[in-house]
Amino acid sequence: MANKVLVTAALTYANGPAHLGHVLEAIQTDVYVRARRMMGDEVIFMWADDTHGTPIQIRALREGIDPEQLIARVYDEHVKAYDGFQIGYDIFYTTHSEENRKHAAAIFEALRERGDIEERDVEQLYSEVDQMFLPDRMVQGTCPVCKTPDQDGDSCESCGSTYRPTELIEPRSVISGDTPVLRSSEHLFVPLARHEAFLREWLKPVSDGGTTILQDSVRNFVLSWVDGGLRDWDISREAPYFGIEIPGYPGKYFYVWFDAPIGYIAATEKWCELHGQDLQDWWKAPPGRGDGQTEIVHVIGKDIVYFHCLFWPAMLHAAGYTVPSRVQVHGWLKVNGEKMSKRRGTFILANTYLEHADPAYLRYYLAARLSSNQDDFDLAMDDFVARVNADLVGKAANLASRSIKFINSKLGGTLGPIPEDGVPVIDAVREKLLEVPDLYRNFDSAKALRLAMEMAETCDAYINEHAPWKVIKTDPERARAILTVGVQVSKMVGAVLQPVIPEWGEKIGRMLKLEQPLTFANAAEPLAEGLELGAYETLAERLQSATLDALIEASKADVAADRAVGAAPEDAPSFAYEVEPLAPEVGIEALGQIDLRVGKIVECEPVPKAKKLLRLTVDLGPLGQRNVFSGISQSYAPEQLLGKHVVMFANLKPRTMRFGVSEGMIMAAGQSDDKVTVIELDPRSLPGDKIS
């Protein structure tokens, strides 16, 4: 009987587009799901957007739209990205749904009936102007420890210290700038310590009679929290809060982390409704890996272990739902050795990748390096190229290519028998294939793919040794037999690659006229002698490093565009000021009308009786000198500008002013007249040179 397996990737937070960090997790999860299906397990992949909470409100506020509009737009972006990467989820749902409301209420009610909900007053900052309690992220002020201004309400990015928003010096509302006051309100708490016994049981390793599979480091980590004493968990937030209102407590909402994981259940319920399945079989069955049991597997990043290994199992247990059988934790994605960060420009969006490169490359590279550890993953672009080309193209694709093309072009396209000296090759490869399911089951795709490459290598050596391109001249049937080994092995290699590159398996299936989709079990079945092969289909083409260069460039542009909208990513500083909204979009031809040149300031003097003008003489090299009046005297003393290379708007129609004729403009940035900064160029630039 098939094992029931419910797999989830972490819900994607709906305050922005998916980036390669999300993709890493999605691919790891998808490979696992596809591999387990190839083992014959009954697997569903339940996924959703996480749509509630303060960061969503802030983002919507910044963009000037409703949270509902934001999450609807982001939902479409996420689905497009994940579909593009061929993530084979069964449903991608949302926590902003009736199902989520229902199950959040049910779990809350169950906790309440057990006496696991406590009411307690909490003092918090309240803004009279905004008429709301301000969550940590909505307050800024001066750090009480190091006195750095403009820090968030929970921690200081300058000195790294954490504190409560009430400790901030000169706190103010991010929304209105209003100074909030202290006010107390009633919050709801779950005393987690009451679930300590259950949690210890849940955390028990399989080797010790437990049922939960956790990486050792994760288990130790979680146990250290339990040993340290479990704190009460504040699960309520005051209105206005974008989330689910708590039944029986008007004006109070579930903290986003209460209802977020419930999205796994909501997604399952929706999927059950669409597919005539019973939710009970999935979320009300005993946990485990046997008949009539359900194995729930969560794939998450190491930042959210706390929620998935403490609160979540406790909530499920208390409310009578199926608890997780496995939580698989991965590390962060880094790019070229740096932590992925918009500020450093190594932030690659999923959809940007898809515009430049085939998802198969990234799927392969990530899978080829992902194992069951939770180390950070460094996406080094040169290694990416080398690995894909050496393994995927040079080994796996090459074996199928040389075998199938040879038979098709020179031997009439039909297979022969497996020759006697090919049997040990097939046996050796099959033996490796037998190890593969367990490797995938343990999230060790790196080793599975290593084996696939060894399989191809073994067979390649066999073909080289027997040189069918020579043998064919004297004994074509012998050549056919040798290459039949290559085709047979390509089938087995294809099975190992299929979870990672689904279309690889499909192409192998068409070329070898397979009647059933490839599985680990049927991959070793011998191909019939006399089988007529289909036309060769290219399995993988070489990855060019220029492709990735273009991707990096495009990502830099993404960041700039995102900044311009004022849409701060999670790791970017919040803005304590406003800028003018962007002008309407124009085509590139608009730039052609404006002629910008390098100018060198050779003279600079104040203008008597003018409030903010300086008179400049700007040298444009071969184009001669220009007289320019510029309104920057409140920000610059004349001598500060002398000799600087600046950006000159050179074909601006001369304008007669009260003090003389101005023959152009120099470019400067700034919010007000006394905070202007002139755009300075590298002094190596040549006066008169065109800027484009």
Added chain:
RNA sequence: GGGCCCAUAGCUCAGUCGGUUAGAGCGGCCGGCUCAUAACCGGUUGGUCCCAGGUUCGAGCCCUGGUGGGCCUACCA
């Protein structure tokens, strides 16, 4: 401040219970082959196993202390 995890060849990683001379793939270099997508084959290069102590007949592995990186947490640890 406390805690947990990680560190082995230029890169990605194996390394079992402590057991001989620390391995593989990729890359680099030299040579060969040509059916195959600059692919493939043979040879070769390459290591202070992060550092310093300790235990031991013997340490990449065990213990202590440190360094670097990642993460969590904080007047309680």
